[in-house]
Amino acid sequence: xxxxxxxxxxxxxxxxxxxxxxxxxxxxxxxxxxxxxxxxxxxxxxxxxxxxxxxxxxxxxxxxxxxxxxxxxxxxxxxxxxxxxxxxxxxxxxxxxxxxxxxxxxxxxxxxxxxxxxxxxxxxxxxxxxxxxxxxxxxxxxxxxxxxxxxxxxxxxxxxxxxxxxxxxxxxxxxxxxxxxxxxxxxxxxxxxxxxxxxxxxxxxxxxxxxxxxxxxxxxxxxxxxxxxxxxxxxxxxxxxxxxxxxxxxxxxxxxxxxxxxxxxxxxxxxxxxxxxxxxxxxxxxxxxxxxxxxxxxxxxxxxxxxxxxxxxxxxxxxxxxxxxxxxxxxxxxxxxxxxxxxxxxxxxxxxxxxxxxxxxxxxxxxxxxxxxxxxxxxxxxxxxxxxxxxxxxxxxxxxxxxxxxxxxxxxxxxxxxxxxxxxxxxxxxxxxxxxxxx
Ligand code: 5AD
Ligand code: SF4
Numbered sequence: 001x002x003x004x005x006x007x008x009x010x011x012x013x014x015x016x017x018x019x020x021x022x023x024x025x026x027x028x029x030x031x032x033x034x035x036x037x038x039x040x041x042x043x044x045x046x047x048x049x050x051x052x053x054x055x056x057x058x059x060x061x062x063x064x065x066x067x068x069x070x071x072x073x074x075x076x077x078x079x080x081x082x083x084x085x086x087x088x089x090x091x092x093x094x095x096x097x098x099x100x101x102x103x104x105x106x107x108x109x110x111x112x113x114x115x116x117x118x119x120x121x122x123x124x125x126x127x128x129x130x131x132x133x134x135x136x137x138x139x140x141x142x143x144x145x146x147x148x149x150x151x152x153x154x155x156x157x158x159x160x161x162x163x164x165x166x167x168x169x170x171x172x173x174x175x176x177x178x179x180x181x182x183x184x185x186x187x188x189x190x191x192x193x194x195x196x197x198x199x200x201x202x203x204x205x206x207x208x209x210x211x212x213x214x215x216x217x218x219x220x221x222x223x224x225x226x227x228x229x230x231x232x233x234x235x236x237x238x239x240x241x242x243x244x245x246x247x248x249x250x251x252x253x254x255x256x257x258x259x260x261x262x263x264x265x266x267x268x269x270x271x272x273x274x275x276x277x278x279x280x281x282x283x284x285x286x287x288x289x290x291x292x293x294x295x296x297x298x299x300x301x302x303x304x305x306x307x308x309x310x311x312x313x314x315x316x317x318x319x320x321x322x323x324x325x326x327x328x329x330x331x332x333x334x335x336x337x338x339x340x341x342x343x344x345x346x347x348x349x350x351x352x353x354x355x356x357x358x359x360x361x362x363x364x365x366x367x368x369x370x371x372x373x374x375x376x377x378x379x380x381x382x383x384x385x386x387x388x389x390x391x392x393x394x395x396x397x398x399x400x401x402x403x404x405x406x407x408x409x410x411x412x413x414x415x416x417x418x419x420x421x422x423x424x425x426x427x428x429x430x431x432x433x434x435x436x437x438x439x
Pocket of ligand 1 (some may be wrong): 050051132164165166264266304305306335336337339340
């Protein structure tokens with residue numbers, strides 16, 4: 001009888017890609033995937049630790065597995081991902097949830113097939129976390145979720161040590177993949193029919209450091225832009241301190257690079273930016289925004305913002321609000337500051353009370369959503385190119401796709417448009433998406 005696996009993934013695209021790799025390895029071992037935990041022979045939780053909420057969800061979900069394991073003692077449970085790289089977390093999980101069979105970190109997922117074999121043979125549990133990142137391992141099988149658009153990691157890790165952030169501690173130092181490996185992967189994807197790639201990294205703008213071949217991110221964009229048959233190139237995330245004129249120029253000039261830049265600002269107050277160790281101030285950030293808008297026609301700009309960083313005054317928060325009004329983001333991910341043990345900001349004295357954080361958060365979300373809706377309204381009546389990704393999630397018989405600027409469009413059209421680039425006339429703007437019809 002064939003074995004079935006179930007993977008639950010929390011967190012960012014990096015984790016999503018790791019899950020696609022785990023899934024790729026398992027399919028090579030003749031496992032098939034299932035959406036139903038109850039019928040799984042193997043359950044994997046790929047965890048995130050960027051905010052406390054993400055961790056609480058993992059604890060809650062692990063508790064529920066206790067019963068499943070009691071019902072089916074042959075069930076193999078694996079916990080992996082960023083949370084496991086935190087100090088003492090893996091041991092803690094082992095103690096609280098002794099029924100977990102395999103605990104591994106972010107640096108050793110390539111070992112998973114051998115851990116699985118060992119557990120099956122010996123029925124003993126495995127806890128193995130590697131402290132340090134290894135050299136990049138190329139060629140792991142990858143079972144991608146979409147057949148139309150693919151995420152391609154171009155660099156791993158982060159060297160920035162923003163004072164609130166745990167990522168550099170759990171994902172290790174920056175390492176760039178060789179351009180030839182990236183190019184070969186994308187050419188293969190195009191051969192399989194993929195139309196769009198998103199180049200991934202914690203800070204794609206510092207791509208290329210430490211490689212033998214001299215190349216920077218702008219150079220990589222230009223190189224990938226030449227790949228025939230590829231239609232769209234996206235990338236994330238950009239750090240403002242490393243977003244050079246060269247990159248902006250490459251975005252403007254490369255026809256396949258989409259007009260969308262995700263540029264996390266984190267706060268609108270220069271004082272807080274400094275305390276966050278972001279290496280830029282408000283004026284510098286705004287000068288970047290001005291350059292991007294001038295050079296990249298009809299560009300969409302999105303961001304990440306943290307509310308309630310330690311020491312944030314009402315005035316600092318108002319600076320964030322005014323920056324949002326000035327930039328007019330197409331959308332923004334907004335977060336409540338979450339204390340992460342082991343990061344410098346966790347030790348800062350003036351932590352903001354939860355009620356103040358929430359009150360500011362609500363004001364910020366109001367501004368972000370209002371501007372997002374206004375920006376969507378500008379699309380009404382326009383004809384836009386969209387890459388059709390599949391059926392609409394609303395179950396209303398419509399199809400869905402995205403504009404080059406990343407806007408979600410639900411539209412009436414024929415199913416053979418799936419996987420194709422088509423023109424759609426926007427008939428109505430909604431708060432977070434657009435409605436259109438094929439023309
Ligand atoms: N608390 C809240 N938000 C955080 N982020 C990173 N660390 C924290 C934290 N401790 C946010 C940042 C980052 C995004 C991926 O998560 O905005 O850009
Ligand atoms: Fe975290 Fe800053 Fe690195 Fe982003 S750039 S992963 S926020 S340390």
